[in-house]
Amino acid sequence: MIRFENVGMRYGTGPEVLRDVNLNLEPGSFHFLTGPSGAGKSTLLRLIYLADRPTRGLITLFDQDISRLKRKALAPLRRKIGVVFQDFRLLDHLSAFDNVALPLRVAGMAEAKIRQNVTELLEWVGLADKLNARPPTLSGGQQQRIAIARAVITRPQLLLADEPTGNVDDEMALRLLRLFEELNKLGTTMVFATHNETMARQSGLGRLHLENGELSSL
Amino acid sequence: MIGRSSNDIPLQRDGTSRMLPWLIGPTVYLAALAIAGMLALHGMLQNWDRGLAGTMTVELPAGTAEPVVTSVVTLLRTTPGIASAQAMDRAAEAKLLEPWLGNSVAVQELSLPRLIDLHVVAGARPDLPALKTKLVAAAPGAVLDDHQQWLDRLYTLALTVEATGLAIVLMVSAASVLTVVFTTRAGLAVHRDVIELLHGLGARDGYIARQFQREALRLGFAGGLGGLVLAAATVWGLGHVARATSVLGEQAKLLPDLHLVLWQWGTLAALPVIAALAAMITARLTVMRALARLP
Ligand SMILES: Nc1ncnc2c1ncn2[C@@H]1O[C@H](COP(=O)(O)OP(=O)(O)O)[C@@H](O)[C@H]1O
Ligand SMILES: [Mg+2]
Numbered sequence: 001m002i003r004f005e006n007v008g009m010r011y012g013t014g015p016e017v018l019r020d021v022n023l024n025l026e027p028g029s030f031h032f033l034t035g036p037s038g039a040g041k042s043t044l045l046r047l048i049y050l051a052d053r054p055t056r057g058l059i060t061l062f063d064q065d066i067s068r069l070k071r072k073a074l075a076p077l078r079r080k081i082g083v084v085f086q087d088f089r090l091l092d093h094l095s096a097f098d099n100v101a102l103p104l105r106v107a108g109m110a111e112a113k114i115r116q117n118v119t120e121l122l123e124w125v126g127l128a129d130k131l132n133a134r135p136p137t138l139s140g141g142q143q144q145r146i147a148i149a150r151a152v153i154t155r156p157q158l159l160l161a162d163e164p165t166g167n168v169d170d171e172m173a174l175r176l177l178r179l180f181e182e183l184n185k186l187g188t189t190m191v192f193a194t195h196n197e198t199m200a201r202q203s204g205l206g207r208l209h210l211e212n213g214e215l216s217s218l
Numbered sequence: 219m220i221g222r223s224s225n226d227i228p229l230q231r232d233g234t235s236r237m238l239p240w241l242i243g244p245t246v247y248l249a250a251l252a253i254a255g256m257l258a259l260h261g262m263l264q265n266w267d268r269g270l271a272g273t274m275t276v277e278l279p280a281g282t283a284e285p286v287v288t289s290v291v292t293l294l295r296t297t298p299g300i301a302s303a304q305a306m307d308r309a310a311e312a313k314l315l316e317p318w319l320g321n322s323v324a325v326q327e328l329s330l331p332r333l334i335d336l337h338v339v340a341g342a343r344p345d346l347p348a349l350k351t352k353l354v355a356a357a358p359g360a361v362l363d364d365h366q367q368w369l370d371r372l373y374t375l376a377l378t379v380e381a382t383g384l385a386i387v388l389m390v391s392a393a394s395v396l397t398v399v400f401t402t403r404a405g406l407a408v409h410r411d412v413i414e415l416l417h418g419l420g421a422r423d424g425y426i427a428r429q430f431q432r433e434a435l436r437l438g439f440a441g442g443l444g445g446l447v448l449a450a451a452t453v454w455g456l457g458h459v460a461r462a463t464s465v466l467g468e469q470a471k472l473l474p475d476l477h478l479v480l481w482q483w484g485t486l487a488a489l490p491v492i493a494a495l496a497a498m499i500t501a502r503l504t505v506m507r508a509l510a511r512l513p
Binding site: 049050051052053071072074075076077078079083089091093094098102103105106107 | 224226228231411412415419420421422425513
């Protein structure tokens with residue numbers, strides 16, 4: 001599903017944030033990505049969801065060497081990947097419904113089908129009565145559920161979460177983890193970045209650890 | 219390229235494009251006036267050309283004796299290629315001068331040059347230098363005027379006016395295109411976060427560009443329509459003034475007749491559509507270029 005070979009990454013002329021990263025994630029697997037703040041977790045995820053290109057090395061996504069792909073071919077690949085950002089990145093001028101509908105509109109789905117899918121999913125995450133609410137009027141937890149709904153509405157093959165538990169209490173973090181495990185059981189490959197190593201350790205799931213730009217499998 | 223498009227980027231609220239109609243409006247206004255002017259000028263030139271082609275005038279000095287006038291008319295009538303020659307009588311000449319000098323007895327008594335109207339056989343090209351020589355021999359001081367010099371000057375003037383009008387329209391259009399480019403770039407900058415999010419969600423460049431296109435089309439058309447309405451009012455008003463000042467009769471108007479016919483109004487009506495399409499295409503190219511820089 002995801003393969004990194006000797007991947008290096010630096011921002012501009014800065015130091016190398018990632019050095020000789022090698023990894024190989026099987027379809028349907030669940031991995032934590034741990035490491036202290038500033039270790040390069042977000043950078044690694046950005047490379048996976050095609051927000052940046054590596055400065056060196058080879059990345060293979062869905063069996064395709066992305067350095068050989070034309071820019072135009074990246075858009076369909078991005079649609080197979082769902083991302084939950086730590087800061088949610090919801091659009092404040094759109095309703096909860098329209099925020100969740102965004103990936104489907106981008107993919108060109110018919111409006112009637114969008115209505116059905118989005119309504120169902122928002123019911124599932126317990127926001128059936130908030131379809132028309134704008135994100136600024138909702139609580140942090142509700143906003144996060146919208147962000148997750150937007151990430152999974154397209155049933156992506158790969159789901160990336162960047163510190164989704166960063167701003168929530170322990171109980172909420174656990175419930176989130178259960179939700180992601182549920183999605184993983186349904187076949188979604190999952191990478192969950194967090195600096196909370198305790199949670200990762202207790203879960204007993206696969207762990208990738210970043211330290212000083214170097215990746216190790218624990 | 220127009221079609222259905224989403225509305226995720228709040229372009230209508232940001233104010234970056236609010237000035238767009240105020241530049242496209244005047245552009246269409248100037249273009250419409252220039253085109254209306256050209257159409258009117260063309261009509262006028264054609265009328266003159268049609269009226270004067272095939273006619274010439276021979277002018278005999280004042281006081282030329284009547285028998286000499288008659289002999290010149292005979293000479294002209296027997297010249298190959300000349301269909302008819304008719305000496306204007308004194309009353310007709312006085313009538314021509316009436317608007318300027320009034321209808322007094324004095325006019326009748328003025329010593330005026332005698333004019334002879336000529337009509338050339340359609341398509342014939344009489345030997346003018348030879349004719350001139352013969353005329354001077356028959357009546358010293360006779361002048362042959364084939365109107366050509368006058369028409370040539372008129373054409374040169376018309377061409378200059380048209381070129382100037384075209385240059386103005388081109389410059390204002392270029393300014394409008396640049397405004398669309400800068401407006402679009404401002405919109406891209408203001409909505410950078412939204413655009414990066416859409417891009418990250420797998421939106422194709424065209425999906426994002428369409429939203430800018432639709433906005434440019436809407437504002438371009440609104441501005442263009444405003445400009446056209448003002449231009450139509452101006453043309454109509456000028457036409458009114460032209461008719462009001464034509465106290466000298468149909469033949470001698472101070473202003474060209476700005477009365478446009480249906481197809482000419484149709485040409486003008488296409489201007490807002492053209493302006494809107496130009497704005498739309500400019501917005502698209504600007505967005506596509508900017509997005510090409512994203513990974
Ligand atoms: N856009 C950027 N430009 C320059 N440096 C960056 C940028 N993003 C991250 N960095 C740097 O890269 C390093 C890794 O950052 P990040 O991937 O965000 O780490 P983490 O997510 O593990 O906290 C940090 O030193 C950070 O300052
Ligand atoms: Mg981070």
